[in-house]
Amino acid sequence: MENNRPSWTSRYAFIITTIGSAVGLGNIWRFPYIMGQYGGAVFLIIYIILISTICFIPLINELYIGKLTKKECVGAYESINPKFKPIGALNPITGILIASFYFIVGGWIINYIYKSFVCNQISDFGAYFSEFIQAPLYPCILTIIFLFICIFFTAKGVKNGIEAANKVLMPLLALILIFLVVISLNLPNANLGLEYMFKPDFSKINSEMVLAALGQAFFTLSIGMGALLTYGSYIKEDKSLVKSVYTIILSDTAFAILAGIMIFPAVFSFNMEPNSGAGLVFVTLPKIFSQVPYGNIISCAFFVLLLCAAITSGISIVEGPCATLIERFKVSRSKACCILFFVISIIAIPATLSFGILDHVKIFERTIFDFLDFFTSNIMLPLNTLFLCLVSGWYLQIKGNRIIKNSLLVLLFDFGLRFVVPIALICLIIMGLK
Numbered sequence: 001m002e003n004n005r006p007s008w009t010s011r012y013a014f015i016i017t018t019i020g021s022a023v024g025l026g027n028i029w030r031f032p033y034i035m036g037q038y039g040g041a042v043f044l045i046i047y048i049i050l051i052s053t054i055c056f057i058p059l060i061n062e063l064y065i066g067k068l069t070k071k072e073c074v075g076a077y078e079s080i081n082p083k084f085k086p087i088g089a090l091n092p093i094t095g096i097l098i099a100s101f102y103f104i105v106g107g108w109i110i111n112y113i114y115k116s117f118v119c120n121q122i123s124d125f126g127a128y129f130s131e132f133i134q135a136p137l138y139p140c141i142l143t144i145i146f147l148f149i150c151i152f153f154t155a156k157g158v159k160n161g162i163e164a165a166n167k168v169l170m171p172l173l174a175l176i177l178i179f180l181v182v183i184s185l186n187l188p189n190a191n192l193g194l195e196y197m198f199k200p201d202f203s204k205i206n207s208e209m210v211l212a213a214l215g216q217a218f219f220t221l222s223i224g225m226g227a228l229l230t231y232g233s234y235i236k237e238d239k240s241l242v243k244s245v246y247t248i249i250l251s252d253t254a255f256a257i258l259a260g261i262m263i264f265p266a267v268f269s270f271n272m273e274p275n276s277g278a279g280l281v282f283v284t285l286p287k288i289f290s291q292v293p294y295g296n297i298i299s300c301a302f303f304v305l306l307l308c309a310a311i312t313s314g315i316s317i318v319e320g321p322c323a324t325l326i327e328r329f330k331v332s333r334s335k336a337c338c339i340l341f342f343v344i345s346i347i348a349i350p351a352t353l354s355f356g357i358l359d360h361v362k363i364f365e366r367t368i369f370d371f372l373d374f375f376t377s378n379i380m381l382p383l384n385t386l387f388l389c390l391v392s393g394w395y396l397q398i399k400g401n402r403i404i405k406n407s408l409l410v411l412l413f414d415f416g417l418r419f420v421v422p423i424a425l426i427c428l429i430i431m432g433l434k
């Protein structure tokens with residue numbers, strides 16, 4: 001079994017799939033609305049500082065542990081110390097829980113691609129959105145379709161499925177994004193949107209914003225559920241990880257900023273509110289698309305862009321638990337994918353229904369969807385990352401000079417891995433629990 005482990009065909013394949021995992025709904029849906037809620041430019045500055053410093057460490061750490069152990073999450077922790085096995089098992093469990101709410105939004109996107117062509121029949125987009133997500137059957141079918149797409153690519157294997165999908169979808173995503181940015185920048189008053197994004201008002205800084213930026217940075221880089229550990233374990237060659245990690249962070253940030261440049265000028269040009277929260281992409285933007293020439297084509301392009309981003313991330317969310325099933329339980333890849341399809345559906349369907357007929361079911365005062373989002377993003381992801389940093393920094397005592405050449409960076413890495421990142425993560429968990 002060990003010898004049959006898949007691996008990336010090239011360094012490019014590894015980088016593009018990891019960027020594919022990172023660039024997702026987090027960049028195009030979540031980043032602009034969180035930035036909108038926290039006041040624009042200042043949030044962006046703090047975010048860039050955090051993503052290029054504090055987040056660099058757990059990102060490289062997770063990939064490195066995968067590369068070092070050449071195992072999926074549970075096996076990786078087990079090979080460090082058999083007692084750590086249960087901690088490793090938290091990773092695939094987190095993956096399944098994340099899939100169960102992430103894929104619901106994937107389903108919504110599919111609906112909006114279809115609706116792009118009939119959106120002139122909609123008069124009130126806000127009312128349409130809430131009616132749509134409350135329906136009992138249709139959103140569930142869409143969730144299952146999206147789940148099926150991600151599982152399909154995962155089932156085809158690392159080379160023919162995961163790599164192949166990313167090699168096609170990521171360049172397509174970049175092209176569509178650039179096309180939409182150009183259109184948005186040519187709208188009247190586009191400069192207001194750019195000002196909002198790039199002209200900071202430092203009086204808006206507060207600790208809540210800093211932690212929100214940190215949480216967003218961890219989420220967008222896919223840190224904390226073993227997806228990266230699994231991707232790292234498929235690295236064959238012994239090249240330095242540092243350059244790849246820089247490329248991944250840079251590309252992910254570029255995609256997020258471009259998503260902002262695509263969305264905010266349009267929002268300002270049409271006199272809409274930039275801080276409308278999660279509805280920014282599903283309510284505000286469709287309203288704008290309905291008012292511009294060739295709106296259906298632009299709307300379709302936008303939601304196809306979102307779908308590509310969500311699929312490549314969705315694949316990485318499934319691959320972690322999939323690798324665990326294959327290597328721990330010795331099942332075939334297709335069987336592992338069938339099991340995951342079943343398990344994720346069982347959690348995702350009630351979560352999808354929690355906007356409608358199951359909205360009275362509350363877990364710790366939250367609906368099922370909100371609970372899954374809250375519990376994974378605020379607690380499980382930082383907790384898994386915290387464990388991995390403590391294991392490599394304090395138990396394995398991994399020193400930066402094994403990974404990094406530059407001696408100043410090595411010092412920062414060692415200090416960051418043992419102190420700064422764990423403390424930041426603990427703050428994040430405490431704030432998340434409030």
Ligand code: TRP
Pocket residue numbers: 021022023024025026027098218219220221222223224225227313314316317381
């Ligand atoms: N990073 C992806 C996004 O921005 C989501 C994602 C994929 C993810 N894999 C993950 C988040 C693993 C946390 C952990 O949308």
